[in-house]
Amino acid sequence: MKKILPWFIVFLLFFLPGVIQAQSQIIPEDSIGFRDFLIVQKEVPGLSYRYVLGEKSISDELASDSIYQFSKTDTGYVSRLISDFDLAERLENRLVADSLDYQLVYFVFSNLSSHESTYEYLANLIRNGDYQVKFDEDGPKEDLVSLASKAPYSPLQKFKLRFFSDYQLFGVTLVIFFFFLVALGMIVFMLVMKARKNKRENLLKEYERIIIDPLTSLLFEKELKEIQEMDQNEIEFYFPQTLLSKSLYKDVLVERIIGLNKRMKGEFKDKLKSLYKKLELDKNSMDLLRNKKWDRVTMGLVQINEMDLVEALPEVKKFTNSSNFHIRSQAVAILLNLSDQVDLTFLRDQTFPISLWQQMNYLRIIRFASLQKDLKLEVLFDSQNSSIRIFGYKLVRMLGRMDLIGVLSSIAGGVAEEEKIEILETYSTLGAHMEVDFINECLHAQNPNLNLAAAKAASVLGNSESAEILFGLIKSETSFGNKLHYLKSLYELDREKFDQATLDNSSNEILKIKDHILDPMLQNV
Amino acid sequence: MYSFLFYLILEFLGLMFLILSFSVIVIYLILMILSAFEMRDYIRKNRFADYGDIITSPIAPGVSILAPAFNEGQNIVQNAQSLLSLHYGKFEVIIINDGSKDDSLDKLIQAFELEKTNYAYNAEIETKPIKAIYRSRNMSYRRLTVIDKENGGKADALNAGINIADLEILACIDVDCILSSESISRMVRPFMEETNKKVIAVGGVIGIANNCDVVNGTVTTYRVPETQLGKFQVIEYFRAFLMGRMAWSRINGLMLISGAFGFFRKDLVRAVGGYFPKTVGEDMELIVRMRRYMDEQKIPHKVGFVPDPLCWTEVPEDEQILSRQRNRWMRGTIETLQLHQAMQLNPKYGILGMISFPFWSIFEKSAPILEASGVIYTLILLAIGDFSAVYFIALLAMMYLLSLLVSSFSVLYEQIAFNHYKDKKDLQKLIWMIITEPILVHPKIVFWGVMGHIDFIKGKGGWGIMIRSGFKNAEEKKKLNPQVTSS
Incomplete structure (x- = not known):
């Protein structure tokens, strides 16, 4: 704003003088024109005029004329101050006729003024709007009625358009009208929508109530085979076609079946899946995959996943590298969940980085799948995508895959420091004592985050060399927080060394940390 | 000559007010459109989010x-109990007793069997002296830590908490807020979802609990408050949270998340030196400084926003208290903008510097001054007889209808997204408030805003010279003389 303001003022200063100039040009600059202009104006506030005669003597008749009211001066005569220029102009005729030496002088507020000053004064008055200029109005020379009869008929069209010709007013009125309509529309829409939403909510409750009875009776009264053998008439008995044709009813039905499927186990799950297909809701789910809207596609994928629609897998595979986060996540989740042999190569080949949210969802599925299937997690270590590699190391830790420690060990030296931190945590969690050399190597690294991760791992897996390195790090470390971490690790690893590090040290900081570590109330802090 | 200058100024002001009025209209229409898109996307995305896993998943970040x-x-004991019962796996609760004169600490000690510890407190961020840090031997309260410190204000107390916070995400809340049991899992989601940009903070919606029924820490029945000021704040909160912040979140231009309910990445908060205790707008200042830091480090980042109703608070319905709150908010805004004036229209700070900052400077900070000037301008025009009633009424009608439009839009949002106020009478009350607010309440808000400006000029509560000269960069706060900071 500060920068714009000077420019704006410059802009105004550039254009405004033009406007002002235009106003002052109303007054003619030449003396004859100026006089004519004053004649038309007659009286102008603050302006007056006086005749000054250079004659030593004038006729008695003129001297006593009450219109002029001449007074004698050292140099001649001066008239009274005349405020009407038209009158002053008419009085000039007599002076011309008498061949007198005279001069008309201007007064502004009774002060003698030059022609230029008078001009300037008048221009100012007009510019400021303090004086309304009069124009010579030539009155009709003929009778108005006869003049009007000569004019062609026009039905006041010009007058009617005056509103439209004031563009600003017209514009503002339009905006107001638009706002009024939109605001009114909004309020009406709000009320209508509220009524509809309440109606929809009531309908949802009603459908849920209608659906729950047939669903329960089908689940608890019929065997799986009976459900599979149900014909159209039987289905219609439970779920009438009139209701099934309503999309809201169908949505509630799908939601209900999926909700029950999530909570139930064993044969009940099979019954629900069978029913889902009997009601042809699976086709509905498959159709959603062809929808253009990402949320509908994702909805289809969710339904396929929840209802284990294995036949949809080839279609689902197409979405694993979709640019849409939600579609991609769901597609990967389905493949992990439904594939007979969980081949993680499709995950390895993902080009998009995976977020913690995706990792969390995949972990849940992979954890479940790992109980039944043999998962080749090591393929993830070969991914070009570092987020996938990191997820792979996490999976080793979270699934307790001790068998992969050797593979990790072979690659640990050559990976980025961020990945090393993850590997260290995996070693620490799984108790990989044989990797102590790698831990010690990381304790020597330049990256403080890697040092801290290594110190944490050393507290569980370290050896005497680790204790020595930690001792050195404590001495050289300047950060209070890091010192606390190193001392904690040393305390866990080697009490003797810890005592050595704290007893020999008179630093107030170290003593504070020691008290903290030894306080049983702060064991996990 | 003077007369000419006077009329020139009048002309200039007239033009300025016209430009401003139209800018307000255009900007609010854009905000409405942006927030509509954001809300639509949020509702769609939320359908597929399963928050069940996050509570137990080892991948979810910890929250302090x-x-x-x-x-x-x-209410301190009930409030602490309510916080300890939130549904989340990895979290700790740090209550900072900021030099209370009452029996807050004794009640906490008694209720949670607290004992003094030898906590090695490191004032990485300078704070007022810490008297003691308490923890409980009772495993039921293992998540609770209580800091007892000398009084230094909210920002100082939060800084003390930041110094001892152990987990990745900081949730800074007002202790008297009512949090939904799933508030943490919902607020943590944006931190977990993003891969291209680092999510540095996430803000949430604050709901108004006045006149509502609260059961087990959740509002079960919503009712519009009885008082005019209460009803006005319901509409205002809808406008601010559901419209304003959703729109700014859409273009990643959020400059403020509520101090009563905000989540931050701890490493970054520490990197910028925590809250600045010498401003009354510490919540806004921290976000601006964090964003400034990220821009100066050239790290792509984002401030997220979750529109779900997860936190409720009682708003002041008393005119005096509300006026003090608004005065404080205004001073906070001015101070923050002043401290970070180097960002103003600076392309280095992207959307924040080029759009959000100028918007806040003109339409938030200067709005009361401009509106008050508009009234004075109209009175001058009336006095000199240069007043066009048609234009005045037209312009007034236009601004009134805009207010009507924006308010109805935000209420409509609430109805579409959450539909909390189920009773038709509540909706009618809100509509009546929308219609009368510009006449009955808005002038008061403008007046309180102007008073905020006057108090800022007088130097009330702020840190005069420092705030006026501003920070040269985001990290400058860290370099300030600690004694000066804590004075």
């Missing part, structure tokens, strides 16, 4: 809840 308390003895 920081709740400063000053003379909250009456």
Whole structure:
């Protein structure tokens, strides 16, 4: 704003003088024109005029004329101050006729003024709007009625358009009208929508109530085979076609079946899946995959996943590298969940980085799948995508895959420091004592985050060399927080060394940390 | 000559007010459109989010809840219990007793069997002296830590909490807020979802609990408050949270998340030196400084926003208290903008510097001054007889209808997204408030805003010279003389 303001003022200063100039040009600059202009104006506030005669003597008749009211001066005569220029102009005729030496002088507020000053004064008055200029109005020379009869008929069209010709007013009125309509529309829409939403909510409750009875009776009264053998008439008995044709009813039905499927186990799950297909809701789910809207596609994928629609897998595979986060996540989740042999190569080949949210969802599925299937997690270590590699190391830790420690060990030296931190945590969690050399190597690294991760791992897996390195790090470390971490690790690893590090040290900081570590109330802090 | 200058100024002001009026209209229409898109996307995305896993998943980040308390003895124990019962796996609750004069600390010690510890407190961020840090031997309260410190204000208390927070995410809340049991899992989601940009903070919606039924820490029945000021704040909160912040979130231009309910990445908060205790707008200042830091480090980042109703608070319905709150908010805004004036129209700071900052400077900070000037301008025009009634009424009608439009839009949002106020009478009350607010309440808000400006000029509560000269960069706060910071 500060920068714009000077420019704006410059802009105004550039254009405004033009406007002002235009106003002052109303007054003619030449003396004859100026006089004519004053004649038309007659009286102008603050302006007056006086005749000054250079004659030593004038006729008695003129001297006593009450219109002029001449007074004698050292140099001649001066008239009274005349405020009407038209009158002053008419009085000039007599002076011309008498061949007198005279001069008309201007007064502004009774002060003698030059022609230029008078001009300037008048221009100012007009510019400021303090004086309304009069124009010579030539009155009709003929009778108005006869003049009007000569004019062609026009039905006041010009007058009617005056509103439209004031563009600003017209514009503002339009905006107001638009706002009024939109605001009114909004309020009406709000009320209508509220009524509809309440109606929809009531309908949802009603459908849920209608659906729950047939669903329960089908689940608890019929065997799986009976459900599979149900014909159209039987289905219609439970779920009438009139209701099934309503999309809201169908949505509630799908939601209900999926909700029950999530909570139930064993044969009940099979019954629900069978029913889902009997009601042809699976086709509905498959159709959603062809929808253009990402949320509908994702909805289809969710339904396929929840209802284990294995036949949809080839279609689902197409979405694993979709640019849409939600579609991609769901597609990967389905493949992990439904594939007979969980081949993680499709995950390895993902080009998009995976977020913690995706990792969390995949972990849940992979954890479940790992109980039944043999998962080749090591393929993830070969991914070009570092987020996938990191997820792979996490999976080793979270699934307790001790068998992969050797593979990790072979690659640990050559990976980025961020990945090393993850590997260290995996070693620490799984108790990989044989990797102590790698831990010690990381304790020597330049990256403080890697040092801290290594110190944490050393507290569980370290050896005497680790204790020595930690001792050195404590001495050289300047950060209070890091010192606390190193001392904690040393305390866990080697009490003797810890005592050595704290007893020999008179630093107030170290003593504070020691008290903290030894306080049983702060064991996990 | 003077007369000419006077008329020139009048012309200039007239043009300026016209430009401003139209800018307000255009900007609010854009905000409405942006927030509509954002809300639509949020509702769609939320359908597929399963929050069940996040509570137990080892991948979910840990959250340190920081709740400063000053003379909250009456409800402190219930509030702490409510925080400890939130549904989340990895979290800790740090209550900071900011030199309370009442029995807050005694009540906490008694209720949670607290004992003094030898906590090695490291004032990485300078704070007022810490008297003691308490923890409980009772495993049921293992998540709770209580800091007892000398009074230094909310920002100082939060800084003390930040110094001892152990987990990745900081949840800074007002201790008297009612949090939904799933508030943490919902607020943590944006931190977990993003891969291209680092999510540095996430803000949430604050709901108004006045006149509502609260059961087990959740609002079960919504009712519009009885008082005019209460109803006005319901509409205002809808406008601010559901429209304003959703729109700014859409273009990643959020400059403010509520101090009563905000989540931050701890490493970054520490990197910028925590809250700045010498401003009354510490919540906004921290976000601006964090964003400034990220821009100066050239790290792509984002401030997220979750529109779900997860946190409720009682708003002041008393005119005097509300006026003090608004005065404080205005001073906070001015101070923050002043401290970070180097960002103004600076392309280095992207959307924040080029759009959000100028918007806040003109339409938030200067709005009361401009509106008051508009009234004075109209009176001058009336006095000199240069007043066009048609234009005045037209312009007034236009601004009134805009207010009507924006308010109805935000209420409509609430109805579409959450539909909390189920009773038709409540909706009617809100509509009536929308219609009368510009006449009955808005002038008061403008007046309180102007008073905020006057108090800022007088130097009330702020840190005069420092705030006026501003920070040269985001990290400058860290370099300030600690004694000066804590004075």
